[in-house]
Amino acid sequence: GMTGDGVNDAPALRQAEVGIAVSNATDIAKQASSVVLTEEGFEGILDMVVIGRMVYQRITSWTINKIIRTFKRVVFIVLAFILTGQFVVSTFNMILLLFLSDYVTLSISTDKVRPSPVPEKWNSNALVKLGVLYASLIVAESLGALYIGMNWFALGGDLPRLQTFVFVWLTLSGYYTVLSIRERRHFWDSRPSKWLALALVINSAIVYAISTMGLPGLPPITPAMYLFILAYGFVTCLLVNDFVKVPLAKDLNVSL
Incomplete structure:
Protein backbone atom coordinates (compact mmCIF):
# COMPACT_ATOMS: atom_id res chain seq x y z
CA GLY A 1 0.00 0.00 0.00
CA LEU A 37 -9.18 9.25 4.49
CA THR A 38 -11.85 11.67 5.69
CA GLU A 39 -9.95 12.96 8.75
CA GLU A 40 -6.45 14.26 9.32
CA GLY A 41 -3.80 11.80 10.44
CA PHE A 42 -3.41 8.12 9.76
CA GLU A 43 -5.77 6.70 12.38
CA GLY A 44 -8.25 5.99 9.60
CA ILE A 45 -5.88 3.40 8.14
CA LEU A 46 -6.21 1.30 11.28
CA ASP A 47 -10.00 1.49 11.05
CA MET A 48 -9.79 0.45 7.41
CA VAL A 49 -7.71 -2.62 8.29
CA VAL A 50 -10.05 -3.62 11.12
CA ILE A 51 -13.17 -3.24 8.97
CA GLY A 52 -11.52 -5.13 6.12
CA ARG A 53 -10.71 -8.06 8.39
CA MET A 54 -14.25 -8.04 9.77
CA VAL A 55 -15.63 -8.19 6.24
CA TYR A 56 -13.26 -11.07 5.52
CA GLN A 57 -14.64 -13.00 8.51
CA ARG A 58 -18.22 -12.47 7.30
CA ILE A 59 -17.32 -13.61 3.79
CA THR A 60 -15.63 -16.68 5.26
CA SER A 61 -18.73 -17.54 7.31
CA TRP A 62 -20.97 -17.09 4.27
CA THR A 63 -18.70 -19.24 2.09
CA ILE A 64 -18.49 -22.11 4.58
CA ASN A 65 -22.25 -21.99 5.15
CA LYS A 66 -22.88 -22.04 1.40
CA ILE A 67 -20.65 -25.09 0.91
CA ILE A 68 -22.30 -26.93 3.80
CA ARG A 69 -25.82 -26.07 2.70
CA THR A 70 -25.30 -27.14 -0.92
CA PHE A 71 -23.44 -30.37 -0.09
CA LYS A 72 -25.91 -31.34 2.63
CA ARG A 73 -29.02 -30.92 0.52
CA VAL A 74 -27.73 -32.59 -2.63
CA VAL A 75 -26.09 -35.59 -0.95
CA PHE A 76 -28.91 -36.16 1.54
CA ILE A 77 -31.66 -36.04 -1.09
CA VAL A 78 -29.74 -38.44 -3.36
CA LEU A 79 -28.97 -40.88 -0.53
CA ALA A 80 -32.55 -40.71 0.74
CA PHE A 81 -33.85 -41.55 -2.74
CA ILE A 82 -31.44 -44.48 -3.04
CA LEU A 83 -32.46 -45.83 0.38
CA THR A 84 -36.22 -45.25 0.17
CA GLY A 85 -36.96 -45.06 -3.55
CA GLN A 86 -38.84 -41.81 -2.91
CA PHE A 87 -38.12 -38.10 -3.15
CA VAL A 88 -38.35 -37.06 0.49
CA VAL A 89 -38.40 -33.36 -0.48
CA SER A 90 -41.01 -32.05 -2.91
CA THR A 91 -40.36 -29.29 -5.43
CA PHE A 92 -42.60 -26.89 -3.51
CA ASN A 93 -40.82 -27.69 -0.25
CA MET A 94 -37.43 -27.03 -1.83
CA ILE A 95 -38.56 -23.65 -3.18
CA LEU A 96 -39.93 -22.72 0.24
CA LEU A 97 -36.72 -23.94 1.88
CA LEU A 98 -34.56 -21.76 -0.37
CA PHE A 99 -36.79 -18.76 0.27
CA LEU A 100 -36.65 -19.12 4.06
CA SER A 101 -32.90 -19.74 4.06
CA ASP A 102 -32.02 -16.65 2.03
CA TYR A 103 -33.10 -14.15 4.69
CA VAL A 104 -30.94 -15.81 7.32
CA THR A 105 -27.99 -16.04 4.93
CA LEU A 106 -28.27 -12.34 4.07
CA SER A 107 -28.27 -11.49 7.78
CA ILE A 108 -24.75 -12.93 8.09
CA SER A 109 -23.54 -9.66 6.55
CA THR A 110 -24.62 -7.87 9.76
CA ASP A 111 -23.14 -10.39 12.18
CA LYS A 112 -20.74 -9.55 14.99
CA VAL A 113 -17.24 -10.81 14.20
CA ARG A 114 -13.75 -10.59 15.68
CA PRO A 115 -11.10 -9.14 13.36
CA SER A 116 -7.97 -11.26 13.16
CA PRO A 117 -4.90 -9.75 14.90
CA VAL A 118 -2.70 -10.81 11.97
CA PRO A 119 -3.03 -10.48 8.17
CA GLU A 120 -5.12 -13.23 6.63
CA LYS A 121 -4.75 -15.14 3.39
CA TRP A 122 -7.61 -16.66 1.45
CA ASN A 123 -7.38 -20.46 1.59
CA SER A 124 -10.21 -21.86 -0.51
CA ASN A 125 -9.02 -25.47 -0.19
CA ALA A 126 -9.25 -25.33 3.60
CA LEU A 127 -12.72 -23.77 3.44
CA VAL A 128 -13.96 -26.47 1.07
CA LYS A 129 -12.51 -29.25 3.24
CA LEU A 130 -14.06 -27.79 6.38
CA GLY A 131 -17.41 -27.32 4.66
CA VAL A 132 -17.53 -30.82 3.16
CA LEU A 133 -16.42 -32.58 6.35
CA TYR A 134 -18.88 -30.59 8.45
CA ALA A 135 -21.67 -31.22 5.94
CA SER A 136 -20.91 -34.95 5.98
CA LEU A 137 -21.77 -34.99 9.68
CA ILE A 138 -25.08 -33.27 8.98
CA VAL A 139 -25.88 -35.72 6.18
CA ALA A 140 -25.47 -38.60 8.63
CA GLU A 141 -27.64 -36.77 11.17
CA SER A 142 -30.20 -36.06 8.45
CA LEU A 143 -30.44 -39.75 7.61
CA GLY A 144 -30.99 -40.37 11.32
CA ALA A 145 -33.80 -37.82 11.35
CA LEU A 146 -35.32 -39.47 8.28
CA TYR A 147 -35.21 -42.88 9.96
CA ILE A 148 -36.90 -41.50 13.07
CA GLY A 149 -39.57 -39.80 11.00
CA MET A 150 -40.33 -42.96 9.02
CA ASN A 151 -40.32 -45.36 11.97
CA TRP A 152 -40.84 -43.64 15.33
CA PHE A 153 -43.41 -41.19 13.95
CA ALA A 154 -44.78 -43.75 11.45
CA LEU A 155 -44.49 -41.44 8.44
CA GLY A 156 -43.01 -44.11 6.18
CA GLY A 157 -46.40 -44.76 4.59
CA ASP A 158 -47.39 -41.08 4.40
CA LEU A 159 -45.00 -39.48 1.91
CA PRO A 160 -46.54 -35.95 1.89
CA ARG A 161 -46.24 -35.61 5.68
CA LEU A 162 -42.79 -37.20 5.61
CA GLN A 163 -41.78 -34.50 3.12
CA THR A 164 -43.03 -31.85 5.55
CA PHE A 165 -41.03 -33.53 8.33
CA VAL A 166 -37.87 -33.48 6.20
CA PHE A 167 -38.55 -29.88 5.13
CA VAL A 168 -38.64 -28.79 8.78
CA TRP A 169 -35.45 -30.71 9.52
CA LEU A 170 -33.52 -29.24 6.60
CA THR A 171 -34.65 -25.74 7.52
CA LEU A 172 -33.92 -25.87 11.25
CA SER A 173 -30.64 -27.76 10.84
CA GLY A 174 -29.56 -24.99 8.48
CA TYR A 175 -30.33 -22.36 11.13
CA TYR A 176 -28.35 -24.27 13.76
CA THR A 177 -25.46 -24.56 11.31
CA VAL A 178 -25.38 -20.78 10.85
CA LEU A 179 -25.13 -20.32 14.63
CA SER A 180 -22.24 -22.76 14.80
CA ILE A 181 -20.27 -21.70 11.72
CA ARG A 182 -20.44 -17.97 12.42
CA GLU A 183 -18.09 -18.48 15.38
CA ARG A 184 -14.85 -20.38 14.78
CA ARG A 185 -14.64 -21.00 18.52
CA HIS A 186 -17.57 -22.60 20.34
CA PHE A 187 -20.91 -21.07 19.38
CA TRP A 188 -21.53 -19.70 22.89
CA ASP A 189 -18.32 -17.62 22.86
CA SER A 190 -20.05 -14.71 21.11
CA ARG A 191 -23.57 -13.52 20.43
CA PRO A 192 -24.95 -13.07 16.92
CA SER A 193 -25.99 -9.62 15.78
CA LYS A 194 -29.54 -8.58 16.60
CA TRP A 195 -30.54 -8.77 12.92
CA LEU A 196 -29.21 -12.31 12.53
CA ALA A 197 -30.86 -13.39 15.79
CA LEU A 198 -34.13 -11.74 14.75
CA ALA A 199 -34.05 -13.45 11.34
CA LEU A 200 -33.48 -16.83 12.99
CA VAL A 201 -36.31 -16.37 15.49
CA ILE A 202 -38.83 -15.05 12.95
CA ASN A 203 -38.03 -17.71 10.36
CA SER A 204 -38.24 -20.47 12.97
CA ALA A 205 -41.67 -19.18 13.99
CA ILE A 206 -42.77 -19.11 10.34
CA VAL A 207 -41.57 -22.67 9.85
CA TYR A 208 -43.49 -23.75 12.95
CA ALA A 209 -46.67 -22.06 11.75
CA ILE A 210 -46.66 -23.40 8.21
CA SER A 211 -45.55 -26.91 9.21
CA THR A 212 -48.18 -27.38 11.93
CA MET A 213 -51.02 -25.55 10.16
CA GLY A 214 -50.16 -26.73 6.66
CA LEU A 215 -50.22 -25.19 3.21
CA PRO A 216 -51.38 -26.46 -0.18
CA GLY A 217 -48.76 -29.05 -1.03
CA LEU A 218 -47.44 -29.01 2.55
CA PRO A 219 -49.63 -31.17 4.84
CA PRO A 220 -49.22 -30.42 8.56
CA ILE A 221 -47.21 -32.38 11.10
CA THR A 222 -47.88 -32.36 14.83
CA PRO A 223 -46.28 -29.80 17.17
CA ALA A 224 -44.58 -32.74 18.92
CA MET A 225 -42.77 -33.60 15.69
CA TYR A 226 -41.62 -30.01 15.29
CA LEU A 227 -40.38 -29.87 18.88
CA PHE A 228 -38.54 -33.15 18.41
CA ILE A 229 -36.76 -31.80 15.33
CA LEU A 230 -35.93 -28.62 17.25
CA ALA A 231 -34.37 -30.62 20.09
CA TYR A 232 -32.68 -33.18 17.84
CA GLY A 233 -31.12 -30.41 15.76
CA PHE A 234 -29.90 -28.59 18.86
CA VAL A 235 -28.13 -31.69 20.16
CA THR A 236 -26.64 -32.80 16.84
CA CYS A 237 -26.08 -29.73 14.67
CA LEU A 238 -25.24 -27.32 17.46
CA LEU A 239 -23.67 -29.29 20.31
CA VAL A 240 -22.10 -32.38 18.71
CA ASN A 241 -21.00 -30.71 15.49
CA ASP A 242 -19.67 -27.67 17.31
CA PHE A 243 -17.23 -29.80 19.30
CA VAL A 244 -16.05 -31.33 16.03
CA LYS A 245 -15.81 -27.96 14.27
CA VAL A 246 -13.35 -26.30 16.65
CA PRO A 247 -10.46 -28.80 16.35
CA LEU A 248 -11.25 -29.33 12.66
CA ALA A 249 -10.94 -25.60 11.93
CA LYS A 250 -7.63 -25.49 13.78
CA ASP A 251 -6.24 -28.50 11.91
CA LEU A 252 -7.20 -26.98 8.56
CA ASN A 253 -5.84 -23.58 9.62
CA VAL A 254 -9.12 -21.79 9.08
CA SER A 255 -8.84 -18.40 10.79
CA LEU A 256 -10.06 -18.32 14.39
Whole structure:
Protein backbone atom coordinates (compact mmCIF):
# COMPACT_ATOMS: atom_id res chain seq x y z
CA GLY A 1 0.00 0.00 0.00
CA MET A 2 0.93 3.65 -0.38
CA THR A 3 -0.28 6.99 0.87
CA GLY A 4 -0.14 10.26 -1.03
CA ASP A 5 -1.69 13.66 -1.46
CA GLY A 6 -0.34 15.30 -4.58
CA VAL A 7 -0.80 15.06 -8.33
CA ASN A 8 2.62 13.46 -8.64
CA ASP A 9 1.50 10.64 -6.31
CA ALA A 10 -1.47 9.68 -8.51
CA PRO A 11 0.35 7.10 -10.73
CA ALA A 12 1.77 5.27 -7.71
CA LEU A 13 -1.55 5.41 -5.87
CA ARG A 14 -3.28 3.85 -8.87
CA GLN A 15 -0.73 1.05 -9.20
CA ALA A 16 -0.55 0.20 -5.49
CA GLU A 17 -2.59 -2.72 -4.17
CA VAL A 18 -4.17 -0.26 -1.75
CA GLY A 19 -3.70 3.39 -2.65
CA ILE A 20 -4.62 5.70 0.24
CA ALA A 21 -5.23 9.41 -0.27
CA VAL A 22 -5.05 11.60 2.84
CA SER A 23 -7.88 13.95 3.71
CA ASN A 24 -6.29 17.06 2.14
CA ALA A 25 -5.16 15.31 -1.05
CA THR A 26 -5.83 16.74 -4.48
CA ASP A 27 -8.85 15.57 -6.44
CA ILE A 28 -6.63 13.70 -8.89
CA ALA A 29 -4.91 11.81 -6.05
CA LYS A 30 -8.28 10.91 -4.53
CA GLN A 31 -9.60 9.64 -7.86
CA ALA A 32 -6.52 7.44 -8.30
CA SER A 33 -6.79 5.94 -4.80
CA SER A 34 -8.64 2.92 -3.49
CA VAL A 35 -9.25 4.61 -0.12
CA VAL A 36 -9.70 8.25 0.85
CA LEU A 37 -9.18 9.25 4.49
CA THR A 38 -11.85 11.67 5.69
CA GLU A 39 -9.95 12.96 8.75
CA GLU A 40 -6.45 14.26 9.32
CA GLY A 41 -3.80 11.80 10.44
CA PHE A 42 -3.41 8.12 9.76
CA GLU A 43 -5.77 6.70 12.38
CA GLY A 44 -8.25 5.99 9.60
CA ILE A 45 -5.88 3.40 8.14
CA LEU A 46 -6.21 1.30 11.28
CA ASP A 47 -10.00 1.49 11.05
CA MET A 48 -9.79 0.45 7.41
CA VAL A 49 -7.71 -2.62 8.29
CA VAL A 50 -10.05 -3.62 11.12
CA ILE A 51 -13.17 -3.24 8.97
CA GLY A 52 -11.52 -5.13 6.12
CA ARG A 53 -10.71 -8.06 8.39
CA MET A 54 -14.25 -8.04 9.77
CA VAL A 55 -15.63 -8.19 6.24
CA TYR A 56 -13.26 -11.07 5.52
CA GLN A 57 -14.64 -13.00 8.51
CA ARG A 58 -18.22 -12.47 7.30
CA ILE A 59 -17.32 -13.61 3.79
CA THR A 60 -15.63 -16.68 5.26
CA SER A 61 -18.73 -17.54 7.31
CA TRP A 62 -20.97 -17.09 4.27
CA THR A 63 -18.70 -19.24 2.09
CA ILE A 64 -18.49 -22.11 4.58
CA ASN A 65 -22.25 -21.99 5.15
CA LYS A 66 -22.88 -22.04 1.40
CA ILE A 67 -20.65 -25.09 0.91
CA ILE A 68 -22.30 -26.93 3.80
CA ARG A 69 -25.82 -26.07 2.70
CA THR A 70 -25.30 -27.14 -0.92
CA PHE A 71 -23.44 -30.37 -0.09
CA LYS A 72 -25.91 -31.34 2.63
CA ARG A 73 -29.02 -30.92 0.52
CA VAL A 74 -27.73 -32.59 -2.63
CA VAL A 75 -26.09 -35.59 -0.95
CA PHE A 76 -28.91 -36.16 1.54
CA ILE A 77 -31.66 -36.04 -1.09
CA VAL A 78 -29.74 -38.44 -3.36
CA LEU A 79 -28.97 -40.88 -0.53
CA ALA A 80 -32.55 -40.71 0.74
CA PHE A 81 -33.85 -41.55 -2.74
CA ILE A 82 -31.44 -44.48 -3.04
CA LEU A 83 -32.46 -45.83 0.38
CA THR A 84 -36.22 -45.25 0.17
CA GLY A 85 -36.96 -45.06 -3.55
CA GLN A 86 -38.84 -41.81 -2.91
CA PHE A 87 -38.12 -38.10 -3.15
CA VAL A 88 -38.35 -37.06 0.49
CA VAL A 89 -38.40 -33.36 -0.48
CA SER A 90 -41.01 -32.05 -2.91
CA THR A 91 -40.36 -29.29 -5.43
CA PHE A 92 -42.60 -26.89 -3.51
CA ASN A 93 -40.82 -27.69 -0.25
CA MET A 94 -37.43 -27.03 -1.83
CA ILE A 95 -38.56 -23.65 -3.18
CA LEU A 96 -39.93 -22.72 0.24
CA LEU A 97 -36.72 -23.94 1.88
CA LEU A 98 -34.56 -21.76 -0.37
CA PHE A 99 -36.79 -18.76 0.27
CA LEU A 100 -36.65 -19.12 4.06
CA SER A 101 -32.90 -19.74 4.06
CA ASP A 102 -32.02 -16.65 2.03
CA TYR A 103 -33.10 -14.15 4.69
CA VAL A 104 -30.94 -15.81 7.32
CA THR A 105 -27.99 -16.04 4.93
CA LEU A 106 -28.27 -12.34 4.07
CA SER A 107 -28.27 -11.49 7.78
CA ILE A 108 -24.75 -12.93 8.09
CA SER A 109 -23.54 -9.66 6.55
CA THR A 110 -24.62 -7.87 9.76
CA ASP A 111 -23.14 -10.39 12.18
CA LYS A 112 -20.74 -9.55 14.99
CA VAL A 113 -17.24 -10.81 14.20
CA ARG A 114 -13.75 -10.59 15.68
CA PRO A 115 -11.10 -9.14 13.36
CA SER A 116 -7.97 -11.26 13.16
CA PRO A 117 -4.90 -9.75 14.90
CA VAL A 118 -2.70 -10.81 11.97
CA PRO A 119 -3.03 -10.48 8.17
CA GLU A 120 -5.12 -13.23 6.63
CA LYS A 121 -4.75 -15.14 3.39
CA TRP A 122 -7.61 -16.66 1.45
CA ASN A 123 -7.38 -20.46 1.59
CA SER A 124 -10.21 -21.86 -0.51
CA ASN A 125 -9.02 -25.47 -0.19
CA ALA A 126 -9.25 -25.33 3.60
CA LEU A 127 -12.72 -23.77 3.44
CA VAL A 128 -13.96 -26.47 1.07
CA LYS A 129 -12.51 -29.25 3.24
CA LEU A 130 -14.06 -27.79 6.38
CA GLY A 131 -17.41 -27.32 4.66
CA VAL A 132 -17.53 -30.82 3.16
CA LEU A 133 -16.42 -32.58 6.35
CA TYR A 134 -18.88 -30.59 8.45
CA ALA A 135 -21.67 -31.22 5.94
CA SER A 136 -20.91 -34.95 5.98
CA LEU A 137 -21.77 -34.99 9.68
CA ILE A 138 -25.08 -33.27 8.98
CA VAL A 139 -25.88 -35.72 6.18
CA ALA A 140 -25.47 -38.60 8.63
CA GLU A 141 -27.64 -36.77 11.17
CA SER A 142 -30.20 -36.06 8.45
CA LEU A 143 -30.44 -39.75 7.61
CA GLY A 144 -30.99 -40.37 11.32
CA ALA A 145 -33.80 -37.82 11.35
CA LEU A 146 -35.32 -39.47 8.28
CA TYR A 147 -35.21 -42.88 9.96
CA ILE A 148 -36.90 -41.50 13.07
CA GLY A 149 -39.57 -39.80 11.00
CA MET A 150 -40.33 -42.96 9.02
CA ASN A 151 -40.32 -45.36 11.97
CA TRP A 152 -40.84 -43.64 15.33
CA PHE A 153 -43.41 -41.19 13.95
CA ALA A 154 -44.78 -43.75 11.45
CA LEU A 155 -44.49 -41.44 8.44
CA GLY A 156 -43.01 -44.11 6.18
CA GLY A 157 -46.40 -44.76 4.59
CA ASP A 158 -47.39 -41.08 4.40
CA LEU A 159 -45.00 -39.48 1.91
CA PRO A 160 -46.54 -35.95 1.89
CA ARG A 161 -46.24 -35.61 5.68
CA LEU A 162 -42.79 -37.20 5.61
CA GLN A 163 -41.78 -34.50 3.12
CA THR A 164 -43.03 -31.85 5.55
CA PHE A 165 -41.03 -33.53 8.33
CA VAL A 166 -37.87 -33.48 6.20
CA PHE A 167 -38.55 -29.88 5.13
CA VAL A 168 -38.64 -28.79 8.78
CA TRP A 169 -35.45 -30.71 9.52
CA LEU A 170 -33.52 -29.24 6.60
CA THR A 171 -34.65 -25.74 7.52
CA LEU A 172 -33.92 -25.87 11.25
CA SER A 173 -30.64 -27.76 10.84
CA GLY A 174 -29.56 -24.99 8.48
CA TYR A 175 -30.33 -22.36 11.13
CA TYR A 176 -28.35 -24.27 13.76
CA THR A 177 -25.46 -24.56 11.31
CA VAL A 178 -25.38 -20.78 10.85
CA LEU A 179 -25.13 -20.32 14.63
CA SER A 180 -22.24 -22.76 14.80
CA ILE A 181 -20.27 -21.70 11.72
CA ARG A 182 -20.44 -17.97 12.42
CA GLU A 183 -18.09 -18.48 15.38
CA ARG A 184 -14.85 -20.38 14.78
CA ARG A 185 -14.64 -21.00 18.52
CA HIS A 186 -17.57 -22.60 20.34
CA PHE A 187 -20.91 -21.07 19.38
CA TRP A 188 -21.53 -19.70 22.89
CA ASP A 189 -18.32 -17.62 22.86
CA SER A 190 -20.05 -14.71 21.11
CA ARG A 191 -23.57 -13.52 20.43
CA PRO A 192 -24.95 -13.07 16.92
CA SER A 193 -25.99 -9.62 15.78
CA LYS A 194 -29.54 -8.58 16.60
CA TRP A 195 -30.54 -8.77 12.92
CA LEU A 196 -29.21 -12.31 12.53
CA ALA A 197 -30.86 -13.39 15.79
CA LEU A 198 -34.13 -11.74 14.75
CA ALA A 199 -34.05 -13.45 11.34
CA LEU A 200 -33.48 -16.83 12.99
CA VAL A 201 -36.31 -16.37 15.49
CA ILE A 202 -38.83 -15.05 12.95
CA ASN A 203 -38.03 -17.71 10.36
CA SER A 204 -38.24 -20.47 12.97
CA ALA A 205 -41.67 -19.18 13.99
CA ILE A 206 -42.77 -19.11 10.34
CA VAL A 207 -41.57 -22.67 9.85
CA TYR A 208 -43.49 -23.75 12.95
CA ALA A 209 -46.67 -22.06 11.75
CA ILE A 210 -46.66 -23.40 8.21
CA SER A 211 -45.55 -26.91 9.21
CA THR A 212 -48.18 -27.38 11.93
CA MET A 213 -51.02 -25.55 10.16
CA GLY A 214 -50.16 -26.73 6.66
CA LEU A 215 -50.22 -25.19 3.21
CA PRO A 216 -51.38 -26.46 -0.18
CA GLY A 217 -48.76 -29.05 -1.03
CA LEU A 218 -47.44 -29.01 2.55
CA PRO A 219 -49.63 -31.17 4.84
CA PRO A 220 -49.22 -30.42 8.56
CA ILE A 221 -47.21 -32.38 11.10
CA THR A 222 -47.88 -32.36 14.83
CA PRO A 223 -46.28 -29.80 17.17
CA ALA A 224 -44.58 -32.74 18.92
CA MET A 225 -42.77 -33.60 15.69
CA TYR A 226 -41.62 -30.01 15.29
CA LEU A 227 -40.38 -29.87 18.88
CA PHE A 228 -38.54 -33.15 18.41
CA ILE A 229 -36.76 -31.80 15.33
CA LEU A 230 -35.93 -28.62 17.25
CA ALA A 231 -34.37 -30.62 20.09
CA TYR A 232 -32.68 -33.18 17.84
CA GLY A 233 -31.12 -30.41 15.76
CA PHE A 234 -29.90 -28.59 18.86
CA VAL A 235 -28.13 -31.69 20.16
CA THR A 236 -26.64 -32.80 16.84
CA CYS A 237 -26.08 -29.73 14.67
CA LEU A 238 -25.24 -27.32 17.46
CA LEU A 239 -23.67 -29.29 20.31
CA VAL A 240 -22.10 -32.38 18.71
CA ASN A 241 -21.00 -30.71 15.49
CA ASP A 242 -19.67 -27.67 17.31
CA PHE A 243 -17.23 -29.80 19.30
CA VAL A 244 -16.05 -31.33 16.03
CA LYS A 245 -15.81 -27.96 14.27
CA VAL A 246 -13.35 -26.30 16.65
CA PRO A 247 -10.46 -28.80 16.35
CA LEU A 248 -11.25 -29.33 12.66
CA ALA A 249 -10.94 -25.60 11.93
CA LYS A 250 -7.63 -25.49 13.78
CA ASP A 251 -6.24 -28.50 11.91
CA LEU A 252 -7.20 -26.98 8.56
CA ASN A 253 -5.84 -23.58 9.62
CA VAL A 254 -9.12 -21.79 9.08
CA SER A 255 -8.84 -18.40 10.79
CA LEU A 256 -10.06 -18.32 14.39
